[in-house]
Amino acid sequence: MNEKRESIEKTLKLGKHRSKVPLWAKLLGGGVVVAFAVWFFALRPDTTSAVNYVSEKVTRGDLSVTVSATGTVEPTNLVEVSSELSGTLASVEVDYNDRVEVGQVLARLDSAKLEALYEVQKAALVAAEARVEQAQTNLHEAFDNFEIARTLDERGVTTHQAFSAAEATLERNQAALQIADADRALAAANLDLYGADLAKAVITAPIKGIILERNADPGQIVASSLSAPVLFTIAEDLASMELQVDVDEADIGRIAVGNKAIFTVDAYDDETFPAEITKVRFTPEEAEGVVTYKAILIIDNSDLRLRPGMTATADIVVAELRDVLRVPNAALRFEPPQVAAASDGENSGSGLLGLIMPDPPDRNEESEDKSAKTVWVLRDGVAEEIEIVAGQSDGDQTAVLGGELAAGDVVITDQTEAN
Known part of the structure; x- marks a missing residue:
C-alpha cells in the first residue's frame, strides 16, 4: 500500500516539473498569436471583393478659365420723366411699350390758369412798349426845345434861366426813356417766364425710345416738389442693352x-x-x-x-490656354480609402495596429508649392501616385504645368468595390 502511494506522488511531482514553461516562451507565443490575428483581420488580402476603378484619360487641348x-x-440709357409744374393732368397720350420720338407729347396739364396769366403779361408788355414810345417822343421834343433855348441864350435874346429849364427838361426825358425801356424789358422777361411755364404744362419725350412705365392717368393731381413723382420711364434703345x-x-x-x-x-x-x-x-x-x-x-x-x-x-x-495638358479635377480630389484612413490623425499611431506598423508619411502637411498636387495613375493595372504641378482650372479640368504625366495616361477619379 505504501509502495503504491509513493508511486503516485512521484508521478505528480514529475507532472509539476514538466508544466514549468519559461516566461520568454509564453511572451513569444502570445506575440505570434496577436500577429496572426492582426494579419487575419486587418492586413490579410480581401479575397471576397475586388476594386473597380473609375478612370479618365489625360488629354491635350484648349482651356478657358x-x-x-x-x-x-x-x-x-434709361430716362425718368416727371413734371416741373404742379397741377392736374388733363390728358395722357401714350401707353406702355409705345415708341416715342424726341419732343413727342406724353401728357398735358390743365393750363387754363397759365394761359390767362400769359395773356395778362402779354398785355403788360404792350403797355410797356407804348410807354417807351411815349418817352422817346417826349425826349425828341425836349431836345428840340433845348437846342432853341441854347441858340437864343448864345445870342442873348432870352434869359439864362430859360436855357437852364430847357436843359433840365431834356435830362428828365432822357431818364424817363431809360425807365420805360427797363419796364419794357421786365415785361418781356415776365412774358417769357409765363410762356416757359405754359410750355412745361405739355410733358414731352426728351429722348427717342420705348415707354417702359406709365404712372400717369387723366385727372391725376401732380405735386411738384424736391422729389417729383416719376410719370414715365423711357428706355432709349432696347436693341443695344x-x-x-x-x-x-x-x-x-x-x-x-x-x-x-x-x-x-x-x-x-x-x-x-x-x-x-x-x-x-x-x-x-x-x-x-x-x-x-x-x-x-x-x-x-x-x-x-x-x-x-x-x-x-x-x-x-x-x-x-491653348494646347495644354488637361487632367480632370476629380482626379486631383481622388484618394484611395486605405491612404485616407492611414492619413487620419485620429486613427494613425493608436491601438495595436499602430504599435506593430509604422506611421505613414503625413499627407496633410502643406506643400511649399501650393500648385503641387498628386494624382493616381493606372499603369499595367496598378495604381501609382505621382506628383504634378497644377495650373489654372475651368471648373471641370485643370492645366498640368509639370510632372511625370503625359497625354493618354489613365488617371483614377473614383473607385468602387464589387463582390
Missing part, C-alpha cells in the same frame, strides 16, 4: 475691360448670349458683409428678345 457673376439686363453683374472681390483682379463673356437668362434656359466687358466700376457695393464690384457688359439685342430686368448668370473668360 472663367469667372462667374450674376446680375440683370438693363437699358443703356447692357448686363450689370456683381463680381466678387476675390475675382475682381482677374477681369478687365475687353474680356469676352457668355450669359444665360431664365427665359431661354438652353441658349447662351455673347457679351463683352466695357467698364468695371471702382465703387464697392456691400450686402450682408459681402463686397462686390459692378461690371458692365455690352449686349447686342437686335431681335429684342432680352428685356429689361431679366436676371442673368454670366461666365467671364479671364484666360485662354
Whole structure:
C-alpha cells in the first residue's frame, strides 16, 4: 500500500516539473498569436471583393478659365420723366411699350390758369412798349426845345434861366426813356417766364425710345416738389442693352475691360448670349458683409428678345490656354480609402495596429508649392501616385504645368468595390 502511494506522488511531482514553461516562451507565443490575428483581420488580402476603378484619360487641348457673376439686363440709357409744374393732368397720350420720338407729347396739364396769366403779361408788355414810345417822343421834343433855348441864350435874346429849364427838361426825358425801356424789358422777361411755364404744362419725350412705365392717368393731381413723382420711364434703345453683374472681390483682379463673356437668362434656359466687358466700376457695393464690384457688359439685342430686368448668370473668360495638358479635377480630389484612413490623425499611431506598423508619411502637411498636387495613375493595372504641378482650372479640368504625366495616361477619379 505504501509502495503504491509513493508511486503516485512521484508521478505528480514529475507532472509539476514538466508544466514549468519559461516566461520568454509564453511572451513569444502570445506575440505570434496577436500577429496572426492582426494579419487575419486587418492586413490579410480581401479575397471576397475586388476594386473597380473609375478612370479618365489625360488629354491635350484648349482651356478657358472663367469667372462667374450674376446680375440683370438693363437699358443703356434709361430716362425718368416727371413734371416741373404742379397741377392736374388733363390728358395722357401714350401707353406702355409705345415708341416715342424726341419732343413727342406724353401728357398735358390743365393750363387754363397759365394761359390767362400769359395773356395778362402779354398785355403788360404792350403797355410797356407804348410807354417807351411815349418817352422817346417826349425826349425828341425836349431836345428840340433845348437846342432853341441854347441858340437864343448864345445870342442873348432870352434869359439864362430859360436855357437852364430847357436843359433840365431834356435830362428828365432822357431818364424817363431809360425807365420805360427797363419796364419794357421786365415785361418781356415776365412774358417769357409765363410762356416757359405754359410750355412745361405739355410733358414731352426728351429722348427717342420705348415707354417702359406709365404712372400717369387723366385727372391725376401732380405735386411738384424736391422729389417729383416719376410719370414715365423711357428706355432709349432696347436693341443695344447692357448686363450689370456683381463680381466678387476675390475675382475682381482677374477681369478687365475687353474680356469676352457668355450669359444665360431664365427665359431661354438652353441658349447662351455673347457679351463683352466695357467698364468695371471702382465703387464697392456691400450686402450682408459681402463686397462686390459692378461690371458692365455690352449686349447686342437686335431681335429684342432680352428685356429689361431679366436676371442673368454670366461666365467671364479671364484666360485662354491653348494646347495644354488637361487632367480632370476629380482626379486631383481622388484618394484611395486605405491612404485616407492611414492619413487620419485620429486613427494613425493608436491601438495595436499602430504599435506593430509604422506611421505613414503625413499627407496633410502643406506643400511649399501650393500648385503641387498628386494624382493616381493606372499603369499595367496598378495604381501609382505621382506628383504634378497644377495650373489654372475651368471648373471641370485643370492645366498640368509639370510632372511625370503625359497625354493618354489613365488617371483614377473614383473607385468602387464589387463582390
